[in-house]
Amino acid sequence: MTSIHSIPPELIDLIIDHAHADRSLLAACSLVCKAWFPAARHHLFSNAKLNAENASSFVNLINSASSTINPFVRHIDAKDNCESGRWVEDWFAKLTSLPFVTSICFTSSCDTVLSQTTLRALRSFDRLVDLRLVGCQFADFIEVQELICSFPVLQSIYLEADWPEPFAITPTETSPSPHLRELYLRCEMSHILDWFLMQPHVAPVSKVTLHGLDAVELPVVGRYLQALGPVLTHLTIFPSGSVYNSLSDHVNLSLNACLQYLKLVIDCDSPDLTMARTFLSQVDSPLFDEVELSFYSVRQGPRLAREWTDLDKLLATPKFSSMTRTTISAMSAAGLAKETLPLCHQRGVLQVQRHYTISCSANSTLSCLS
Known part of the structure; x- marks a missing residue:
């Protein structure tokens, strides 16, 4: 009879991966032996979905002296909903004890700007490769620039956000990640694209989604797509209004x-x-x-x-x-x-x-x- 100790570790990891959706089985596997612990904990804790109901208990858990899950958390999905009670202002900054987070989806349904405390906490996750901001409000465009430039290995941005009209788009001392490959804009995209075009080297973005594109933004969109070549x-x-009437006048897909x-x-x-x-x-x-x-x-x-x-x-x-x-x-x-x-x-x-x-x-x- 084959014992568990004679099974190659790679095969055990594959078996545990196959059980990724069975949380009770994963919890049991994590207690069998030390060799099973990392793979099981990876599936149990890699994705932290936080809201007003569970955020405080999760933060208390990861900041306790006996916590063993911190190294396994890779993705934070944070939803701040004014109707069910706000939690981000009080608790989000305490998530910075998670050292290996590579992806954050931050959703806000509150009509208030992100605080400096929250922005500092977001900027501290310097391993991020994927950032999604949904329904967020910024005090000014400079905050947006500083946030995007905080992630040196960022590969994907989903930006659905609002900020006041800036007096001018100015260059920044630092640049967005040169590893940026995917860009989803549902915002004042002309501000973002104008700023991107000011960089010494435009990041080689291969996937672009423009949601709510209007006719005023077409000239800068045309220049940006031309720069990507x-x-x-x-x-x-996704157009806003009769964009297609003048789209081909500004954008040349050839x-x-x-x-x-x-x-x-x-x-x-x-x-x-x-x-x-x-x-x-x-x-x-x-x-x-x-x-x-x-x-x-x-x-x-x-x-x-x-x-x-x-x-x-x-x-x-x-x-x-x-x-x-x-x-x-x-x-x-x-x-x-x-x-x-x-x-x-x-x-x-x-x-x-x-x-x-x-x-x-x-x-x-x-x-x-x-």
Whole structure:
């Protein structure tokens, strides 16, 4: 009979990894022997989800002399909700005893600016590779700049935040992380992008999402995407208003020669379909793999028939021969895409997706394939 001591440690870790969702089993494994302790504790405590109900007890636990979980916490998901009671001001700064946190998602539903105490605590996590700020308020743009520059190895930023209009965007003594690869902006993105363009070297961001893009911001967006050039591989645009009427006048996707994925969230009417086709016609990348068009509803009709036909023909041209997916996502009538894009359907690249928005929080869309 094989004893547990004769099983290779690598195999034991794989077995414990397989049980990552069974917290009672993981707790039992962590008590079996010292060899099982790290893998089990990793799954039990790597993700700390904190709110007004549990934050104080968690902080007291990690700051107690007998705590053994501190080295295992990698991600902090902190939600400050005014309705259920604020806790961040009193407790967040005490999380700095966690030495190996690499990811923070900070969500605030309170209409107040982040305090200096909270900002200092955030800046102390200098191992961060992923920072997500949702619904946050800053006293000024300088605070935003200082926060972003605090993380030398940061790779991903999700910024849904507000701050007063600055008198001017000025350079900073320090720069954002040169390792930055993913950028999601749902804020005054012209301030961020203007500042990024002031750096001696623009970080090679490969994935960009612009949520709430308006026409005023198009010039700086065009300059930023041009500066990224072939580094950019994924681009997602959620417009605000009639951005598509002038999008192709400011943004030239032919300069992004390694683009692989493009997502446009548009209205299913004639002007937007026309501009989507015009914008797509700029794509000049041999690596281009997928275009996703997201609608509230897919519609047909005499006025739209020509636009759908022209879009379908464009996607069937040799310049899109590398494309393996044309994804149409919509909250209703998504199945009509097979009729409106027959060439894509016949080619076998059309993917139809119905999506339902179930929450207002970041990245909270539940989708199912039809």
